[in-house]
Amino acid sequence: MLNNGMASSVENEKVLVLERVFDAPRELVFSMFKEAEHLQHWWGPRGWAIPVCNVDFRPGGVWHYCMKCEDKNQGDFYGMESWGKGVYKEIVEPERIVYIDYFSDAEGNTDENLPTTEVTMLFIDLGGKTKIVNRSEYVSAEALQTVMDMGMLQGITETWDRLAERLNEVK
Structure with missing residues (x-):
């Protein structure tokens, strides 16, 4: 499926693959994922801000953040907070980031009721452009379906649109 230049597919019923150029x-695209001051400008769907974004960008380091809905037009979501936590497993600058993605609370405790994901991001140099290949592996097809039902695909599409806008601002 192609959406705003983003291709998405599912492999083995539990791996969501997203690609976009x-x-x-x-180097610039990679930096958008490692620096809190960049992430705060684009991470999350439209209408959501990142009031908390702590990044310890190293293997074993933690990225802990809060997304908060600031768009009154989003109805029941307005004012809602969604906390997340990533634990970096592998970083090869500027080629690859591997991390475990968790839903969490404000203290960084993981929410065991929501799916955990192993995310592998590849940054492919296309001579001035960059292709991101994002592979999110879930423990089961049911876990993947849970996040799809939560609207994750629309959220990541809007997030990557915001990334493209941020890149245009800073390059």
């Missing part, structure tokens, strides 16, 4: 050099 960004019109910016690989």
